[in-house]
Amino acid sequence: MSKNKLILFTSLGIFVCLMVYALWRELDRNEKQIGSSISGVIRLSPGIGAGIVKTDNAHILLIDPETLQPVAINTLNPFVPPLTFHIGQEHVLGNYQLQGAYRLLVISDKDGRLGNPSSGEVMGEVSEPLPLSTEGYQYVLTKPFRQWPQELQTSSESQTQENSSSMIQGKVMVSAELKAQVSESDRIIVMLFDPKLGRPVAMKIIPQFRNNQTFSIGQAQAMPGQTLKGDYSLRIITDKDNQPFNAAPGEIVGRSSDLVPLGTKDLEFVLDQKYVR
Numbered sequence: 001m002s003k004n005k006l007i008l009f010t011s012l013g014i015f016v017c018l019m020v021y022a023l024w025r026e027l028d029r030n031e032k033q034i035g036s037s038i039s040g041v042i043r044l045s046p047g048i049g050a051g052i053v054k055t056d057n058a059h060i061l062l063i064d065p066e067t068l069q070p071v072a073i074n075t076l077n078p079f080v081p082p083l084t085f086h087i088g089q090e091h092v093l094g095n096y097q098l099q100g101a102y103r104l105l106v107i108s109d110k111d112g113r114l115g116n117p118s119s120g121e122v123m124g125e126v127s128e129p130l131p132l133s134t135e136g137y138q139y140v141l142t143k144p145f146r147q148w149p150q151e152l153q154t155s156s157e158s159q160t161q162e163n164s165s166s167m168i169q170g171k172v173m174v175s176a177e178l179k180a181q182v183s184e185s186d187r188i189i190v191m192l193f194d195p196k197l198g199r200p201v202a203m204k205i206i207p208q209f210r211n212n213q214t215f216s217i218g219q220a221q222a223m224p225g226q227t228l229k230g231d232y233s234l235r236i237i238t239d240k241d242n243q244p245f246n247a248a249p250g251e252i253v254g255r256s257s258d259l260v261p262l263g264t265k266d267l268e269f270v271l272d273q274k275y276v277r
Contacts, residue, residue, distance in 0.1 A: 036098050037088025038062070038130050040137030042106055044081050044122070048141055051120025054078040056108050057205070057242075060087045063103040065129045068152050070105075070223050071096050073203070077242040079108055081141070088132070091245050094199030101129035104137070105152075107145050112187075112205030116220045121145040126152065152224035166228055167218030168192070168260055170267025172236055174211055174252065178271065181250045182209055186238040190217045193233040195259060200235075201226045209238060215269075218262065231259035234267075237275055251275040 042058060058079040062072040074087040085106075089098050104127040110118045123145040130137060174182055188206035193199065204221040206213060215236070219228050234256040241248040254271040 035133050037086050038102070038104065038132060038134045038137060039084070039086035040135065040139055042081050042083045042085055043138060043140050045140055045142045048122050048143065049081065052079065052081070052108060052122065053110075053120075054080050056110050056121075057112070058083065058085075059107050059109055059114055060085055060091075061105045061107075062087055062091075062098070063105055063126060063152070065101065065103050068225060071102065071199070072098065073245065075109075075205070075242060075244055085139075092199075093245075094193070094197070096199060098132060101131045103127050103129055104139060105149070106139055106141060108141070109205075112207055113221055114203050114205070115148060115222060115224065117145050117147065123149075125149070148224040164265065165263045167216050168232070168234060168262060168264045168267065169216040170214070170264070170269050172211075172213045172215055172254075173268060173270050175270055175272040178252050178274070179211070181252050181274070182211075182238050182271075184209055186240055186251075187242070187244075188213060188215070189237045189239050189244045190215050190221075191235045191237075192217055192228070193235060195231075195233055201232070202228060203244075205239075205244070228262060231261045234260045234269065236269055236271060238271065245277070247275045247277040 056079040058076040060074045060076065061070045064071050071093060072087055072091040073093065074091040076083060076085060092098060105124065107123040108121045110121055121144065122141045123143060124139055124141045126149050127139065172188060186209040188209055190204045190206065191200040192202040194201045202217055202222045204217045206215060222228050235253065237244065237253045238251050240251055252271045253273050253275040254269055260267065
C-alpha cells in the first residue's frame with residue numbers, strides 16, 4: 001500500500017471513530033436528559049384559549065409532591081398550543097437534584113408577573129405525581145388563571161396585596177465592560193433567593209431591556225405558598241433565548257453581595273458578570 005493511501009485510510013478511520021464517539025456522546029446525553037425530565041404536549045380545553053396570543057409565555061412548574069413547593073420552572077415563548085414541552089434538571093431552581101416523581105402545573109402569562117393573574121391567562125390542574133422519564137404526557141389547560149391552586153397555598157398571607165414594605169425596588173444598570181453584550185430585545189429576569197433554601201422564592205420577568213430600568217419584586221411575584229419576610233439574595237439576569245435558567249451567549253448577571261431586606265427602595269443594582277451555569 002502506498003504512503004498516500006495509508007495516510008488516507010488512517011485519516012478516514014480517525015474521522016469515523018470521532019463521528020461514532022460524538023454520536024455515542026449525544027445518545028448518552030439524550031438518554032440522561034430523558035431520564036431526568038418529563039415531557040409531553042400542552043393542549044387547551046374547548047373555549048379556553050380565546051385570550052391567548054403568541055407573545056404569551058407558558059410557565060411549566062415541577063412541584064415537589066411532599067412540600068408542594070416548585071423545584072423547577074421552564075418558560076416557553078411564544079406560547080401557541082398545542083405545544084410540546086419538556087422540563088428537567090436543567091430547569092431546577094438553585095442546586096436542587098431531581099429524583100423520583102413530581103407534580104406538574106402549567107400557567108400562561110402575559111406580563112412576566114408569575115403568580116399575578118391578568119385577563120386572558122389560563123392554567124391547568126396540578127397533576128398527579130409523574131415519575132421522571134415520563135414522555136408523551138398530555139397536559140390540558142382547563143380554566144382562567146385567577147389564583148394559585150388552593151392546595152399550593154399555605155396561608156391566606158400569600159394572597160395579600162403587594163405594598164412597599166413587602167417589595168424590593170430599584171433600577172438595573174450594566175457595567176461599562178458588558179454594555180456591548182445586551183440589546184433591547186433581551187428580557188430581564190429578577191429573582192429573590194432564600195439563603196436557607198438555596199433557591200428562588202420569587203421571580204419577575206421584565207419583557208424588554210433598558211439600561212437604568214426600574215424594577216420591583218415582592219409578595220405578588222412569590223412562588224405558590226411562599227410568604228416573603230426577612231432578607232433575600234437578589235439576582236438579576238438578562239435573557240436572550242426565553243430560557244431563564246439556561247445560559248446563552250451574551251447573557252449577563254448581577255448577584256447581590258449582601259442580603260437585601262424587603263422594603264428596600266432606590267436600590268442601584270449592577271449587572272457585572274457573564275452568566276454561566
